[in-house]
Amino acid sequence: MASVAIGETARPAASTAGVVPLLKAEKLSKHFPGVTALDKVDFDLRPGEVHVLFGENGAGKSTLVQILAGVHQPSAGNIEFRGRPVVLESVHHARILGISAVFQEFSLVPTLTVEENLFLGAEPTRHGLLDQAQIRQRARAVLDELGFPLKRQRIVQYLSRAEQQMLEIAKAFRTDLSVLILDEPTASLTDREVDRLFALIDQTKRRGAGVIYITHRMNEIRRVGDRITVLRDGHYVATLDVAEASEERLLQLMTGRVISQVFPEIRYDPGAPLLEARNLTSRSGSVLDVSITVRAGEIVGLAGLVGCGKSELGRACFGIEPAASGRIVFDGRDVTGAGPRAMLDQGVFYLPPDRRTEGLVMQRSVRENVSLPWLAEPPFGRFGLLNRGGERSKVRELARRLNLRPMNIEREVERFSGGSQQKVLLAKGLGRPIRLFVLDEPTVGVDVGTRVAIYEFIRDLCQAGAGVLLISSDLPEILHLTNRAYVMYRGRLSGELEGEAITQDSVLRYFFEAPTA
Amino acid sequence: MTGRGTVKRMSVAVRLQHAFVRIGVLPLLLIVAIIAFNALSEHFLTKDNLLNVARQSTYLAIVAMGQMLALLTGGFDLSVGKNVAITSVVGAMVMANLALAYPAATGKALAGGMLAGVAAGTLLGVVNGIGVALFEVSPFIMTLGTASISFGIALTLTSGVPVYGMPDAFGSIFGVGRLLNIPAPVYVTAALVAIMYVVLVWTRMGRYFYAIGGNLKASVLSGISTRFYLFMAYVLCGLLSAIAGIMLTARLETGEANIGASLPLDSIAACVIGGVSLRGGTGRLGNVVLGAIFIGLIQNGMDLAHIQSYLQEVVIGILLIFAVIADGLRQRLLLRLKD
Numbered sequence: 001m002a003s004v005a006i007g008e009t010a011r012p013a014a015s016t017a018g019v020v021p022l023l024k025a026e027k028l029s030k031h032f033p034g035v036t037a038l039d040k041v042d043f044d045l046r047p048g049e050v051h052v053l054f055g056e057n058g059a060g061k062s063t064l065v066q067i068l069a070g071v072h073q074p075s076a077g078n079i080e081f082r083g084r085p086v087v088l089e090s091v092h093h094a095r096i097l098g099i100s101a102v103f104q105e106f107s108l109v110p111t112l113t114v115e116e117n118l119f120l121g122a123e124p125t126r127h128g129l130l131d132q133a134q135i136r137q138r139a140r141a142v143l144d145e146l147g148f149p150l151k152r153q154r155i156v157q158y159l160s161r162a163e164q165q166m167l168e169i170a171k172a173f174r175t176d177l178s179v180l181i182l183d184e185p186t187a188s189l190t191d192r193e194v195d196r197l198f199a200l201i202d203q204t205k206r207r208g209a210g211v212i213y214i215t216h217r218m219n220e221i222r223r224v225g226d227r228i229t230v231l232r233d234g235h236y237v238a239t240l241d242v243a244e245a246s247e248e249r250l251l252q253l254m255t256g257r258v259i260s261q262v263f264p265e266i267r268y269d270p271g272a273p274l275l276e277a278r279n280l281t282s283r284s285g286s287v288l289d290v291s292i293t294v295r296a297g298e299i300v301g302l303a304g305l306v307g308c309g310k311s312e313l314g315r316a317c318f319g320i321e322p323a324a325s326g327r328i329v330f331d332g333r334d335v336t337g338a339g340p341r342a343m344l345d346q347g348v349f350y351l352p353p354d355r356r357t358e359g360l361v362m363q364r365s366v367r368e369n370v371s372l373p374w375l376a377e378p379p380f381g382r383f384g385l386l387n388r389g390g391e392r393s394k395v396r397e398l399a400r401r402l403n404l405r406p407m408n409i410e411r412e413v414e415r416f417s418g419g420s421q422q423k424v425l426l427a428k429g430l431g432r433p434i435r436l437f438v439l440d441e442p443t444v445g446v447d448v449g450t451r452v453a454i455y456e457f458i459r460d461l462c463q464a465g466a467g468v469l470l471i472s473s474d475l476p477e478i479l480h481l482t483n484r485a486y487v488m489y490r491g492r493l494s495g496e497l498e499g500e501a502i503t504q505d506s507v508l509r510y511f512f513e514a515p516t517a
Numbered sequence: 518m519t520g521r522g523t524v525k526r527m528s529v530a531v532r533l534q535h536a537f538v539r540i541g542v543l544p545l546l547l548i549v550a551i552i553a554f555n556a557l558s559e560h561f562l563t564k565d566n567l568l569n570v571a572r573q574s575t576y577l578a579i580v581a582m583g584q585m586l587a588l589l590t591g592g593f594d595l596s597v598g599k600n601v602a603i604t605s606v607v608g609a610m611v612m613a614n615l616a617l618a619y620p621a622a623t624g625k626a627l628a629g630g631m632l633a634g635v636a637a638g639t640l641l642g643v644v645n646g647i648g649v650a651l652f653e654v655s656p657f658i659m660t661l662g663t664a665s666i667s668f669g670i671a672l673t674l675t676s677g678v679p680v681y682g683m684p685d686a687f688g689s690i691f692g693v694g695r696l697l698n699i700p701a702p703v704y705v706t707a708a709l710v711a712i713m714y715v716v717l718v719w720t721r722m723g724r725y726f727y728a729i730g731g732n733l734k735a736s737v738l739s740g741i742s743t744r745f746y747l748f749m750a751y752v753l754c755g756l757l758s759a760i761a762g763i764m765l766t767a768r769l770e771t772g773e774a775n776i777g778a779s780l781p782l783d784s785i786a787a788c789v790i791g792g793v794s795l796r797g798g799t800g801r802l803g804n805v806v807l808g809a810i811f812i813g814l815i816q817n818g819m820d821l822a823h824i825q826s827y828l829q830e831v832v833i834g835i836l837l838i839f840a841v842i843a844d845g846l847r848q849r850l851l852l853r854l855k856d
Contacts, residue, residue, distance in 0.1 A: 320738070341740035350738060358738055361731035363798045372728055373739040375721045385719045428739070 020083040022047050022210045023068060023099070023179050028077035030063050035418055037063040040077070041236045043229055045179060045210040050201060050224045052242070053214045055231035055254055056474060061214050062103075064231065065181045068212065069101035070094030082178075092121065098178030098209075102168045102185060110157035114150050115139035118171055142170055147196060162189050169197070180204055181212045184306070186220060198224055216473070217305075218247050219512065232256045233448060251504070255476055262452055263480035266459045270483070271296035274436050274467040275317060275348070280326035286312040288491040289326070292469075294436065299458065299468040301478040301485030303507055309491040311353060314438045314471045318350035319343050330436070344373050349429035353441040353471075355418075359425045362414040366404070366424050367395045369413055374431040398427040403453065419450030426457060437461060440471040455481060478507060487511060538850050541792040542843040543804060546836070547811055554818030561821055568700065574813030575702040576601075576761045576768075577783055581791075581809045582713050582802070583757030584784035586750040591730040591797025592649060592656030594751065596664035597758040597784055600638045601777030603667040604762030606674050608634020609772020613682035623684045630683065634766070635759040641667050642755015646748035664781075671774035680772030691767035702764050709760065710806055716753075717802055726750055730797025779830070786837040787812050789844065812836075 021044040030038040038060045045051050053061040066072045068079070070088035079086055081097055088094045091101075108117050115135055124134040139152050148166045156164060165185065172180055180201075186194045201211055201224055215221060221228060221242060228245050230237040230253040237253050255262065275294040280287055286309045294300045302310045315321035317328060319339045327336045330346055340350070352358035360369050371380045371391050379390030395409050402423040404416075413424055422442070429437060439458070443451045458481065462468055472478055478485050485502050487495040487510035495510035537545075554561045580597050587594040612630020619625060641663055648659035694701040717723035725746045728736045736743050758780075766772055791808030793800030812833065819829050 318738075339740075340738055341742070344740040352734075352738060358732075358734040361728050361735055361798060363794070364727060364731050368724065368727070372724070372736070372741070375724060381721065385715075386721065386724065388719070 019046055021045055021080070022082060023212075024080040025064075025068065026078045026080075028064065028067060028079070029075045030060075030067060030072060031075045037234055038067070038074075039234045041231065041234070043068075043236070045212060047208045047210055048205045049226040050205065050211040050213050052221050052225040052228045053212060053231065054216075054221070054228050054250060055237075059231040059254070060234040061231055062183065063234075065101060065183060065212055065214065066103075068094075068179070069099060069103075069181055071101075095175060098176050099181070100172035100175070100177060100179070101181035101183070102165070102172055103183045106164055106168050108156050108164060108167060110155075112156060113152065114143075114154050114156060114159075114167055115152040117156055117167060118142065118174060122174070138174075142174055146170055146173060146200060162193055165189060166193070169200070177204065177207075177209050179210050179212065183214045184216070185213075186215070186217070218250075218508070221245070230254055247504070247508075251476070256448075262448070262455065263476070264452075264456050264459045266299065266481065266483075267463055268298050268483040269463075269465075270298040271465070274331055275469065276327075276329040277313065277317060278327045278329065280313070280316060280328065281324045282309075282312055282316055283322040283324040284312065285324075286491055287316060287321070290488070290491075290493050291326075292486050292493070294467045294469050296435065296467050297462060297465050298484060299462050299470055299482045301482035301502070302469060302471040302488065303473075303475070303478045303485060303511070304488035304494075305511055306473060308488040310471050310488045311440055313488065314350065314440050314469060317438050317469065318348060320350075344432075347433060347435035348438065349434045349436070350438045351425060351429065351440055351442055353444060355421050355425050360413045360421060363412055365412055366399065366409040366416075366427075367392060369424055370395045370398060370409075370427045371431060373428060377432065380431070394431070395427070398430050401430070402427055402457065417447075419446040422446050422450060422454065426454065434466060436467045436469070438469045438471070441473065442470070443472075443474065443477065475504060475507065478502065479504060534850055538847055541804070541847060542840055543790055543792065543807055543811065546790065546840075547807070547814070550811065550814055550818065554814070554822065557818065558821040561818055566817065566821070568698075570810065570813050570817045571703050572700040573817060574810045575700075575706040576765050577780070577787060577812060578706050578806050578809035579709055579761040579764070580758050580780050581784040581787035581805050582709065583754035583761075585788050585793055585800055585802070585805045586726060586757075587656065587754050588785070588788050588793045588795065589726040589730045589797055589800055590747055590750045591733070592747075592750075593660070593785060593795075594645060594656065594754045594758075595660040595781045596641060596645060596667065597754065598777035598780035599664040599668040599671070600641050600755055600758035601762035601765060601780060602774050603641060603671045604634040604638035604759040605766040605769075605776055606671040606680060606772045606774050607637040608763050608766055609680035609683055610674065612684070612687065613680060613772075616682060616684045623686055626684055627687055627690075630687070631763050634763050635756065638759020638762055639752065639756045642752040642758070643748075645755065646751035649751055650744045650747035668774065675772070675774050677774060683766075683770065683772075687767050688770040691764060692770060693768070702768070705760070705764060709757065710802070713802055722746060722749060727798055730794075730799075732798070779833075782837065783812055783833065784809075786833060786840065789837065790840040792844070794844070795841070 024044040026042055027040040028038055028043070029036070029040055041060065041064060043064065053064065055061050063072065067074050068088070070091045070093055079088060086097070109120065112120070118139050119135055124131045124138070136152065143150050143152070146169070148170055150163060150166060156167065159167065169185070185197060189197060204211060213224065225242040227239060227241055228250070229239045230250065232254060237256065272295060273293050274296050277290055277292050280290050290313055302313065304310045312321045316323055319337070319342065323336055327334055329335065330348060335343065335346065356362060361372070374380045375386060379387060379394045381387055382390070392409070399407060399409050404420055404423055413421055416424065426442070442458070443454050446454070458468055458470070470477065470482060479502055482502065484496070484498045485507065486493055487507055489510065497506055560566050580601070584594055584597060608630045611633035612626050615626035615629045616623065644663055645660055648654040649656050691701055696704065725736065725741050728739070728741065729743050729746055733743060762777070765776060769776070787808035788800065788805050789795065790811060791800065791804035793805060815832065815836070816829055819832065
């Protein structure tokens with residue numbers, strides 16, 4: 001398969017020349033400290049279309065829609081709205097123009113009611129006082145029109161995630177809508193609610209508004225999409241019609257290279273079972289009756305949609321997601337109910353998916369972060385005190401091994417790029433001999449160069465005899481790094497695949513299917 | 518910060534910004550204060566007066582070190598003032614009673630009274646620690662509540678009247694005693710600073726205080742018993758405040774329920790001026806001690822310049838707010854200077 005260069009422009013969609021785009025972005029760039037999230041990206045949205053944004057995590061989709069919704073200001077580039085240049089100063093400003101966004105992170109006030117949230121920041125008033133009657137009447141009108149079964153007086157924190165999602169969508173429809181931005185809107189909706197959402201999108205299209213739609217799901221792209229724009233590493237890659245976009249082509253555009261350049265050759269030599277989950281059900285109900293095995297010297301993939309329970313299963317294996325029933329066995333010993341300390345001491349390391357919130361102490365140095373789990377033992381501790389010299393030389397050695405840039409272990413972690421931060425997080429797992437690595441999204445939000453380095457790192461771990469449980473939403477990682485893979489669907493195991501049988505089709509089939517038991 | 522090549526081409530303004538980000542606002546404030554007070558009073562920069570400042574600052578320095586521990590973990594302790602009060606009252610009462618019962622055993626009375634006082638203050642820290650770490654009460658409410666409780670107990674024990682009757686040796690050794698012309702409290706403080714340095718820099722516990730305040734979840738995933746260390750931060754804060762309470766009692770030669778009212782504010786101010794982040798996770802011991810000395814210096818200088826004590830409160834309040842604003846500015850600069 002040929003490599004696809006960044007910036008290749010595919011044939012434009014069916015010509016609609018002469019139509020003024022609703023929204024048009026030219027050479028849009030966004031730099032965050034240490035990172036270029038978006039680099040000269042072009043994008044346009046026509047009236048009455050659903051334009052899908054497609055790309056890996058960290059490709060720049062979210063940054064792009066956040067700029068278009070007024071959350072961030074672009075570092076460079078222009079935006080035109082209905083043919084006229086605009087500067088979207090704030091979310092409020094964008095909303096006045098009719099551009100409304102529903103992000104994955106909700107912007108609701110949990111302690112206020114549905115109707116108070118609906119009109120937050122734009123409350124109708126009379127003589128300077130809140131016009132409660134009008135709020136009530138208009139809230140009822142909006143909710144009735146959308147057909148959402150939401151009670152106006154309910155306090156938002158008692159709503160389910162799906163209901164909160166509906167409220168977010170309802171907020172977007174509060175005013176005259178020209179552009180609706182939906183970021184993975186179906187993640188927490190049931191099938192029936194998804195149907196209703198799609199009907200709503202059709203209705204929105206017919207009114208002449210445009211929809212920007214972010215999703216990873218192929219079946220949704222087929223169902224609602226008109227055109228697709230693919231982004232990769234903050235760059236524009238291509239725009240194509242949904243009709244001409246095969247899954248294979250999209251995945252190739254998304255990863256952007258010959259697969260063998262990214263993924264290393266790995267020699268698997270599966271030994272004795274290291275980690276076993278037996279009929280595990282978590283107390284939160286996110287994992288239901290799941291049994292898996294990870295052997296020494298192999299990389300086992302764990303795939304599935306966001307929210308399918310794969311993350312929780314990984315956390316359960318590290319003792320931070322309490323089990324309701326079933327057991328966890330490590331190296332023949334029952335470790336059900338053991339906490340992180342005990343698991344670390346046994347030789348299990350867990351890499352959390354979000355390095356900022358759970359992985360790193362951002363304002364402390366690389367040295368302190370890497371040694372944090374291991375301070376009680378040599379070379380980090382001695383006679384109950386810290387051995388600062390031993391710590392320094394060990395951390396320096398690990399930083400060299402992972403090729404940290406810049407090579408300064410006393411620098412605060414927050415002043416490194418995302419890729420380097422991820423390397424620091426991985427280095428934490430090297431402070432002491434570890435036999436099993438649970439890696440949850442180890443390459444999220446890192447550049448391709450770091451990604452390759454991380455894959456080689458995982459290969460080295462496996463070939464040195466460690467077991468690796470690789471939890472990933474990135475399908476190519478599952479396809480090319482693992483010798484065995486489990487797929488989860490709504491908390492249950494929907495499939496197990498081995499060796500040659502791990503193909504895109506076979507994995508994706510289990511993504512959307514209930515287990516056939 | 519940036520590569521060496523670009524450092525050479527930096528303008529003066531940028532260089533000042535870098536210096537500000539690195540060292541914070543405290544050195545600037547110290548220089549301004551010394552110059553100003555030197556101009557206002559010729560006695561300010563004399564050896565005697567500076568020793569005086571050192572002695573006056575010791576009590577605040579000890580409490581500020583305790584406060585620093587709470588701040589590092591992302592909380593704070595508003596009960597440090599009332600901790601000093603209950604320590605003073607309990608210590609003085611036990612000491613006076615022991616002295617009365619065993620007139621010959623002055624040493625035992627001193628030791629017994631001091632231990633009792635420190636135990637009372639440490640117990641307050643234990644209660645704070647249990648509330649914050651175990652029951653997850655917000656440090657604000659927990660320490661505000663225990664402050665009220667301990668103040669009430671101290672007033673009840675004394676009926677609001679100062680406690681007399683401690684052996685004279687107590688005050689003459691720990692209050693106004695000198696060795697090599699250096700006041701006794703300065704030695705005690707120096708020893709505590711040294712111990713604190715070892716705890717913060719050379720022990721796991723110290724490292725964990727920073728980690729817990731910096732990122733609680735990451736600390737849990739690193740196998741740290743976050744509850745225990747959170748608890749310990751408040752216990753040690755209570756212990757340090759109690760030691761300050763005993764020292765202050767020796768200085769006053771009476772047990773008083775009404776001392777230490779300004780300590781919560783002053784100790785937080787000393788920490789914040791010294792660069793301890795209110796969000797937890799950062800701060801250096803040396804700068805906290807300097808921060809306490811700075812506040813002592815300001816109070817001493819204002820005394821010399823005959824600024825009345827009511828106005829001094831105004832100045833401390835302004836300085837605290839100014840330090841927080843400067844710290845916020847510093848954080849923003851830090852992020853901007855990153856690239």
